[in-house]
Amino acid sequence: MYCEECKQKPAAVHLTQVYNGNIIQSHLCEECAAKKGGFIFDPGNKFSIPNLLSSIFGNSYGIDPNPMTEIKTCPGCGMNFNDIRKTGKLGCNQCYQIFAKEMEPTLRRIHGNSQHIGKIPSRGGEKVLLRKQLDNLKTRLQEAVNSEEYEKAAEIRDNIKEMESKLA
Amino acid sequence: MSIENILNSASVKWMESEEGQDIVISSRIRLARNLMDLPFPLRLDQKAGHECLQRVKAVCQEEMPAVLNEVEFSGFDQLNILDRRILAEKHLISPDHAESNSSFGAVLLNKDGSLSTMVNEEDHLRIQCLLPGLQLAAGYELAQHMDDFLESKLEYAFDERYGYLTSCPTNVGTGLRASVMLHLPAMQMTGQTSQILQNIGQLGMTVRGLYGEGTEATGNFFQMSNQTTMGQTEEEICNHLQAVTEQIVEQERVLRERMKIELKYQLEDKVGRALGILNHARIINSTEALTLLSDVRLGIDLGILSGIQPYALNQLIVSIRPAHLQKDVAQEMDALQRDIKRAEIIQEQIKGIK
Ligand SMILES: [Zn+2]
Numbered sequence: 001m002y003c004e005e006c007k008q009k010p011a012a013v014h015l016t017q018v019y020n021g022n023i024i025q026s027h028l029c030e031e032c033a034a035k036k037g038g039f040i041f042d043p044g045n046k047f048s049i050p051n052l053l054s055s056i057f058g059n060s061y062g063i064d065p066n067p068m069t070e071i072k073t074c075p076g077c078g079m080n081f082n083d084i085r086k087t088g089k090l091g092c093n094q095c096y097q098i099f100a101k102e103m104e105p106t107l108r109r110i111h112g113n114s115q116h117i118g119k120i121p122s123r124g125g126e127k128v129l130l131r132k133q134l135d136n137l138k139t140r141l142q143e144a145v146n147s148e149e150y151e152k153a154a155e156i157r158d159n160i161k162e163m164e165s166k167l168a
Numbered sequence: 169m170s171i172e173n174i175l176n177s178a179s180v181k182w183m184e185s186e187e188g189q190d191i192v193i194s195s196r197i198r199l200a201r202n203l204m205d206l207p208f209p210l211r212l213d214q215k216a217g218h219e220c221l222q223r224v225k226a227v228c229q230e231e232m233p234a235v236l237n238e239v240e241f242s243g244f245d246q247l248n249i250l251d252r253r254i255l256a257e258k259h260l261i262s263p264d265h266a267e268s269n270s271s272f273g274a275v276l277l278n279k280d281g282s283l284s285t286m287v288n289e290e291d292h293l294r295i296q297c298l299l300p301g302l303q304l305a306a307g308y309e310l311a312q313h314m315d316d317f318l319e320s321k322l323e324y325a326f327d328e329r330y331g332y333l334t335s336c337p338t339n340v341g342t343g344l345r346a347s348v349m350l351h352l353p354a355m356q357m358t359g360q361t362s363q364i365l366q367n368i369g370q371l372g373m374t375v376r377g378l379y380g381e382g383t384e385a386t387g388n389f390f391q392m393s394n395q396t397t398m399g400q401t402e403e404e405i406c407n408h409l410q411a412v413t414e415q416i417v418e419q420e421r422v423l424r425e426r427m428k429i430e431l432k433y434q435l436e437d438k439v440g441r442a443l444g445i446l447n448h449a450r451i452i453n454s455t456e457a458l459t460l461l462s463d464v465r466l467g468i469d470l471g472i473l474s475g476i477q478p479y480a481l482n483q484l485i486v487s488i489r490p491a492h493l494q495k496d497v498a499q500e501m502d503a504l505q506r507d508i509k510r511a512e513i514i515q516e517q518i519k520g521i522k
């Protein structure tokens with residue numbers, strides 16, 4: 001794939017941004033990505049960036065075997081992973097989903113694992129539970145449809161509707 | 169109104185005398201929570217910041233469980249910088265929160281200061297419970313009541329896998345930071361603190377000085393807290409800290425008893441000199457005062473001195489900090505004026521000690 005801007009160099013940076021709910025992806029070469037601004041990148045020296053980063057976030061730049069660098073921006077707060085590494089802070093709850101993959105080693109380094117086993121809020125927790133059941137029902141619906149058990153499928157569909165209205 | 173009482177009172181809950189408080193001064197439980205659909209405080213613009221503040225304020229106007237002991241909302245627009253520094257010196261809000269000029273900062277305080285919730289510090293809500301002595305379980309229970317109340321009215325940012333979502337990844341999961349404030353003079357005098365603190369690190373605990381400085385703690389006061397917030401239940405975190413604390417307390421007690429016998433004269437000399445300086449100094453800075461008051465405190469604990477209650481010493485340590493001095497005098501002071509005022513207050517408070 002070639003850079004969308006100059007159409008000459010291979011695209012090395014894949015920018016995913018969300019504007020008003022629309023996902024916009026751009027594929028750029030390093031120079032054009034740098035020109036677009038808001039994003040510090042020095043193609044000549046891959047080791048200059050880690051110096052800027054907060055020590056608790058690992059340096060995946062230097063050791064990343066994949067030269068393709070995806071730059072995503074969180075729709076909830078506008079932060080990208082470089083911002084997070086620089087400040088050591090996430091910007092909103094959605095960051096945890098958007099940067100789940102990037103955060104994984106950091107969480108493991110800090111906590112030794114990345115799975116909460118403590119308190120669940122009764123409200124949020126209810127939803128967590130409902131969502132789990134909903135996923136379960138959707139799987140069963142698919143199974144019922146696949147095996148042409150339409151009566152059963154209709155029943156499950158009603159359950160799903162009821163549950164979705166509870167979640168809304 | 170609670171906030172006025174707390175600002176003007178020499179005492180808040182954690183300073184009270186509690187059985188066995190000679191070594192563990194206080195216990196703190198802190199829960200970090202955020203609201204579901206707003207960016208974390210660092211990324212809040214004016215509009216979203218006020219939205220957050222209004223939601224929390226509205227919740228405080230609803231009927232609360234009696235156990236919370238009358239929590240009241242105070243916005244930073246009602247608290248000037250001196251008031252906020254006073255709250256920080258009483259350990260009710262963080263120094264960062266006190267200094268922040270955020271127009272959407274606030275604090276929710278109850279009547280006796282056992283519950284204080286910072287609004288829009290690093291997270292939308294930081295629920296804190298501060299109790300005297302070693303009371304982690306009781307502190308967690310009270311913090312839970314506050315958490316349950318807030319959670320019944322506000323939707324929290326919670327993820328099935330990551331738990332309570334926080335601005336800093338070091339708090340995510342339970343959002344729980346449990347800590348104890350320890351007074352460890354015998355350990356310090358016998359040069360054992362660094363060794364013990366190193367072991368504590370391996371047990372998943374972090375140690376800092378009283379006001380957040382490094383391990384060179386002023387006045388032999390240390391704050392110990394859990395390092396990780398994810399992968400353990402809240403009870404496990406509290407129990408673990410409780411167990412480590414009990415071991416340290418035991419160690420400190422053994423050392424104190426040995427010193428009392430093996431270093432009788434050295435100990436009495438140290439304590440006596442400290443009292444002498446405090447009684448006669450006309451100019452004293454914060455660090456020197458804390459160091460000498462630590463010696464006096466040890467003297468009281470070991471029965472070498474008498475004539476003051478532990479709660480009065482707790483109050484004294486707080487009342488000689490800069491914002492408290494300034495409020496007391498009701499005017500701005502330079503460092504020298506503060507050091508003179510500090511010496512006066514100490515002499516007034518310790519005159520009964522023999
Ligand atoms: Zn290009």
Ligand SMILES: [Zn+2]
Nearest residue numbers: 074077092095
């Ligand atoms: Zn975000």
